[in-house]
Amino acid sequence: MTGNDDGESWLPASVEAAWGLRERPAKGPRPALSIDRIVTAAVELAAREGLGAVSMGRVAKELGASTMSLYRYVAAKDELYLLMQEAAVGTPPPPPPPGTGWREALLAWAGAQRDTVRRNPWMLRLPIAGPPLTPNTVAWWERGLAALDGTALDEGQRISVIMLISGFIRQEASIAADLGDAVAASGLDPEEAMRRYARTVERLVDPVRHPLVTRLLESGVLFEADDPDHEFTFGMARILDGVDTLIRARTP
Incomplete structure (x- = not known):
């Protein structure tokens, strides 16, 4: 040292x-x-x-x-x-064009960060030893904070937003990678693996004790073809909705 x-x-x-x-x-x-x-x-x-x-x-x-x-x-x-x-x-993507709103800029930053993790899934196994310390990781931090520049949030709130989104990206990518590994190990295609899971749960659940799980299974939603980006898009939208509420509350 x-x-x-x-x-x-x-x-x-x-x-x-x-x-x-x-x-x-x-x-x-x-x-x-x-x-x-x-x-x-x-x-x-x-x-x-x-x-x-x-x-x-x-x-x-x-x-x-x-x-x-x-x-x-x-x-x-x-x-x-x-x-x-x-x-x-690597280095973060170029900044968005002038006039881009904070929400669009932050979503683009999060999407680029997620793409990086998906290209390098081994990164999900890296221990978190502290805040950004190297040139590229600090540059990513800077780009995320830049998306919130000009909003009514103070510095502490801005970094909390960045940490919240980074944590969500890591969790979503980890779950997707783990499920993908499990399906690959089973030798089944994803749809067949989900059907087997649903049939197993159907045999185990009791409609009286588990009425909501029963209703979920009966809806057939687990068998519907899913957009692979749905969970990321849905989760980011909800996070940004919350950030928007905070910004509005802080704006005179």
């Missing part, structure tokens, strides 16, 4: 390099390893086999290097996770 002069903040050396705070040597022979190569190998491994497959030893093997050589660039696996997330999220 390194620190500033007053000792109140710190960054791992590899994250300092990501921010451009640490110079990389420009002269001399090119090293066999680099932070970029290590992170790329780790991301590719996570994409193929899941985050659980990522370890310093396994990444070293992928690169044909010794495990100890990796520690010259990345101090620990948690630090590697941070750099993997930074590489996977």
Whole structure:
């Protein structure tokens, strides 16, 4: 770890390099390893086999290097996770055109964030170690806050909105990924898996004890073809409705 002069903040050396705070040597022979190569190998491994497959030893093997050589660039696996997330999220999309309303801008930001997670489902298994710390993740934070700039919300309310939406995106994506994995493991297509689930529940529920579940099953809604984006669209609409109510209450 390194620190500033007053000792109140710190960054791992590899994250300092990501921010451009640490110079990389420009002269001399090119090293066999680099932070970029290590992170790329780790991301590719996570994409193929899941985050659980990522370890310093396994990444070293992928690169044909010794495990100890990796520690010259990345101090620990948690630090590697941070750099993997930074590489996977990339830079946020361009800002919306001038005059775009806060609701449309925030929905576009949330949708782009969700797309990033869906492209890299292993990110859902990353432990949450704190607020954004790397250049790309801070840039995403900035873009989300920019959507609320000019509203009547104070700074604390704005960051609470951003955290609420980020949490919803993570939860919705996690449920979708887990259900997808379960269906894939069953060997059934999604519609057949849902039919089997419904038939099982029908045998278990008692119309007297579970009248609402019974009514749900009888409605046939579980068998209807569903828009894969429905839960995200529905949930975001309800969240933004609540934010709109808050903004109106705060507006003179």
